[in-house]
Amino acid sequence: MAEGAVDAATVRPAPPDLLEVADESPETLFAMMEEHGWGDGLPIVFPSEERVERMLAGYPGPVDEVLAVLPPRSGAATVRTVAVNAVMAGCPPAVFPVIVAAVRALGVPQLNLQSVQATTHAVAIMVAVHGEIVESAGYNAGHGTFGPGWRANATTGRAIRLILLHVAGGYPGDGDASTQGQPAKYGFCFAENAAASPWPTYPRSLGIDAPSAVTIAGTEGPHNSHDMWSTSPTPILEKMATVMATLGSNNAPMPGAEFFCILCPEHAAQAAQAGWSRRDVQLYLYDRARLPWGLWREHFDWRYRGSPWASEVTDPATLMPIMDSPDLIKVMVAGGPGKHSCVIPSFGSMALSVTVPVETW
Amino acid sequence: MVRGLRPDGATTASQHTLAPPRRVLAGARIGVLDNNKPNAGLLMTTVAETLAARAHGPSPLVLGKNAALPATDEVMAQLRQQVDLVLTGSAD
Numbered sequence: 001m002a003e004g005a006v007d008a009a010t011v012r013p014a015p016p017d018l019l020e021v022a023d024e025s026p027e028t029l030f031a032m033m034e035e036h037g038w039g040d041g042l043p044i045v046f047p048s049e050e051r052v053e054r055m056l057a058g059y060p061g062p063v064d065e066v067l068a069v070l071p072p073r074s075g076a077a078t079v080r081t082v083a084v085n086a087v088m089a090g091c092p093p094a095v096f097p098v099i100v101a102a103v104r105a106l107g108v109p110q111l112n113l114q115s116v117q118a119t120t121h122a123v124a125i126m127v128a129v130h131g132e133i134v135e136s137a138g139y140n141a142g143h144g145t146f147g148p149g150w151r152a153n154a155t156t157g158r159a160i161r162l163i164l165l166h167v168a169g170g171y172p173g174d175g176d177a178s179t180q181g182q183p184a185k186y187g188f189c190f191a192e193n194a195a196a197s198p199w200p201t202y203p204r205s206l207g208i209d210a211p212s213a214v215t216i217a218g219t220e221g222p223h224n225s226h227d228m229w230s231t232s233p234t235p236i237l238e239k240m241a242t243v244m245a246t247l248g249s250n251n252a253p254m255p256g257a258e259f260f261c262i263l264c265p266e267h268a269a270q271a272a273q274a275g276w277s278r279r280d281v282q283l284y285l286y287d288r289a290r291l292p293w294g295l296w297r298e299h300f301d302w303r304y305r306g307s308p309w310a311s312e313v314t315d316p317a318t319l320m321p322i323m324d325s326p327d328l329i330k331v332m333v334a335g336g337p338g339k340h341s342c343v344i345p346s347f348g349s350m351a352l353s354v355t356v357p358v359e360t361w
Numbered sequence: 362m363v364r365g366l367r368p369d370g371a372t373t374a375s376q377h378t379l380a381p382p383r384r385v386l387a388g389a390r391i392g393v394l395d396n397n398k399p400n401a402g403l404l405m406t407t408v409a410e411t412l413a414a415r416a417h418g419p420s421p422l423v424l425g426k427n428a429a430l431p432a433t434d435e436v437m438a439q440l441r442q443q444v445d446l447v448l449t450g451s452a453d
Contacts, residue, residue: 016367017366017367018364018365018366018367019364019365019366019367020362020363020364020365021362021363021365022362022363023363024363038368038369046363046365047365047366047368048363048364048365049364049365049366051365052365052366069373073372073374074372074373074374074375075369075370075371075372075373076370076371076372076373077370078370080366080370081366081367081368081369081370084365084366084367084368085368088368112429112430115429115430119429162368166368166369166370167368167369167370169372348429350427350429350430351429
């Protein structure tokens, strides 16, 4: 490096906090958002001081507390700024504790938000809600949990995206280099269906013993895995394994990457009726989600296979697990009646999910 | 008028100034920080070798990093100590 380089660390002052608009008509608000380069392209609720105060009502700490510093803009996500975005997204105050916890999770280093935001990959932030707050805040864990129709799911996912845009500065082409993006970047929130799950809740499986929790991960959208014919877990999970063992996802060249395998209640029940635990599901998927080593080498520089034993493999027909450990397979139950489960591939081994308790007030 | 609050807030970003450009390449020690994106190393190393040959400098120092993570402190220290300029930043 040439001598004379100067690194002057400075903190840029906050712009004036206040906005003023002539009225709250959609036309006025669209014009305001366009003027500032804000928003996701959809209509917003104007973040009046009164609405923001209602969102913050009862918050037990200082509202200027910085929950996380969000890249690439290095934006300070204060409780108040997060509330502004929650209002804009249309959130009811009941979901605000989830959003606060989720923003704290965005700042955990293992999530690697800098890379999640800036990559050319289509990664979105997945938000999974667990525990008592699912019912108390009105989240839909049943029919169409990933889809539209429920304010809590829709606005929580959207609020996180607005925060990633406004506070974090992840604008398409300027902070977010995603080649194509994906619909989940508008908002991606669902709820674990604990009532229909035969197993302990997902946070409990991680040792988090809190009444409510939220999981954040950088992922693709859900990939369907359909089986309406089988009455035992192995063919159901066999299909799921084939969805996992593909060459085009980031998981393929990165064996340290996570998969989220979201079983519908009926598939989960069939596994449980056969005596399978969540761990059994993980182990079976680990055993079956494999591709021939030779095929891998045709497609990827084998050095990407970070496993210490990978370089010892010589037979191209050897079946390689698509992930290093069954622990990387994250199993939850969500959705309603029917025989559709899904696999959610992730961004990669350099960005791992975070589950944190949700503190309510 | 209706009053509300901005959704972006303050930033804690550090501001960096660029190193002054090197006006003469003669004898320069050139480095490559390869982010391991496909062809990034090939492209940047080829450019570095071409520049080094023209400038009659030593062979380029090529070091690597994970594309999704910062370069390690060790790599950055090597670059600071051993080269005068670094080629980096090529993506997919």
